[in-house]
Amino acid sequence: MAAREAITADPQRSAQDWAELAGHVIEAKDARMWGNEVAQLVRLPPGEAWQALTALARDGDQRAATAALLLASDCQSLGTRAAADATHHTSYVDRLVLGMPAQWSQFIRALDSDVQQRLSDRVADCEGIGGTIDFAMMAIDRFFSADDPQIQIDASLDNPDDTEAIADLRHLTDELHDTRAQRALGARLLRSHDIGERAEGRAILEELARAGDAEAIVFLALDQADPTRPPSDRPVWTDDWITRAAGLGKWQLLDKQIGNLRAENNPVEALAWALYRFQLAQAGCFESGQPQLYFLAQYAKDVFSWQGALNEAQIEAARNGLAAINLQWRAKADAYLGCGG
Structure with a gap:
């Protein structure tokens, strides 16, 4: 689903495919962080995950205890996020898709519908999670006394x-x-x-x-x-550690690298790095927890906007620059970010 043509063919199906791809990337990251057993539990609906993780934590599993506490924190924050989204979200998405090609606009809106449905389901299933203070204290005590x-x-x-x-x-x-x-x-x-x-x-x-x-x-x-x-x-x-970290795919340093190049009036090289960042977003490399909208949508918007200010020769030069970046860094970024398939 990395190719633009895959999105222009069927935006609705592409949104479903991308959410599934991002979900697989997140599962792999969770397995690397927690180990397979806890990672499988983390992927369950919150109510089921909470019961299973707290049971393991009471048996002394520190990873399960930490994952349970993070789940409780996530559930507590989701209600606030859902309320904020209900107030401002539509205008936010409208701004994101402004100026995008029609097929990409449709894709982002379809993806947003999927993300919002997942958020709504998760908020509903978070009811009652995290209220067991004695468990939290037990987990913290084990964590710090181990x-x-x-x-x-x-x-x-x-x-x-x-x-x-x-x-x-x-x-x-x-x-x-x-x-x-x-x-x-x-x-x-x-x-x-x-x-x-x-x-x-x-x-x-x-x-x-x-x-x-x-x-x-x-x-x-x-x-x-x-x-x-x-x-x-x-x-x-x-x-130049910023360039190296950008090559590894650290999104904060990619943003810094691209911002520096644009400030230096180097739009071709900036576009090459923006295309690289966009590729990583399409591969789900920046996702964690649950598939989100921001990285893919914002980085797509940047690419489409900046390409529009360049001529064909400059765009071709940026694509050549992207090829060089990929050759040097993409395998390392896939390994570092955990999104190499």
């Missing part, structure tokens, strides 16, 4: 005390000798109030990034893109 180094890493990353958090992560890094601990130390140093520690954090992450660690690349790109850093704390970057 003698699990990976949980200790997460707790240290969230600790606002620089001295304590960094000391704990140095200890865990020495103890575990694994990439995640090193990455966590680098990321936490990067958030330190001390300039020297931030420089140390960058050095750790750069070593991991040059060895191919995708998350380290993303941490560095976010730091490189941070507009709040004072001039005294802006290193002379020897690598």
Whole structure:
């Protein structure tokens, strides 16, 4: 369903196909995050999922406990989202499809109907979920008291005390000798109030990034893109981490990469990256939880709008640029985002 022709042939059927494709991508991501057993439960309707996940959590399954707490949080937020959608949603979709080719406008509206029906069904099935306070407290207690180094890493990353958090992560890094601990130390140093520690954090992450660690690349790109850093704390970057993270498909850095190119008055290269971002959206790469409308619709709108401002030679050059981006990055992005089929 990646080809534009597949959408122009039958927008309604294409919307159903895309929602199914996105659902498969989400299932694969859930399996990678939770393991197969918990992932299968997460995909059930919320009422069934809650019962099954809390039963596993009471038996000490930390993944199930975490998934149950996230489900409760999701259900609590869905009611607010549904109410907001009921007030503003129609005008939002109207703005999204404005200026799109007719078939794409029909496709987005059909997809929106599917997404809204799924949302309505989920809100109805969330009734009563998350009200068991004693379960929540039990799950939190198990989560934080478990003698699990990976949980200790997460707790240290969230600790606002620089001295304590960094000391704990140095200890865990020495103890575990694994990439995640090193990455966590680098990321936490990067958030330190001390300039020297931030420089140390960058050095750790750069070593991991040059060895191919995708998350380290993303941490560095976010730091490189941070507009709040004072001039005294802006290193002379020897690598373009924003471009690398964009290549990996991190949507925030793709947006930044494209915005930078447009600000530099480089519309051809900006369109090449926008086409790449659009391809990833069509493949469901940015989806999580439940299939949504935003990424695919907004990134389609950007491509159609920006193409209209270019001539045929520029558009062809952008397509050639897209081919080069795909050759260098697409397989890595599929692996990083979990959408490679």
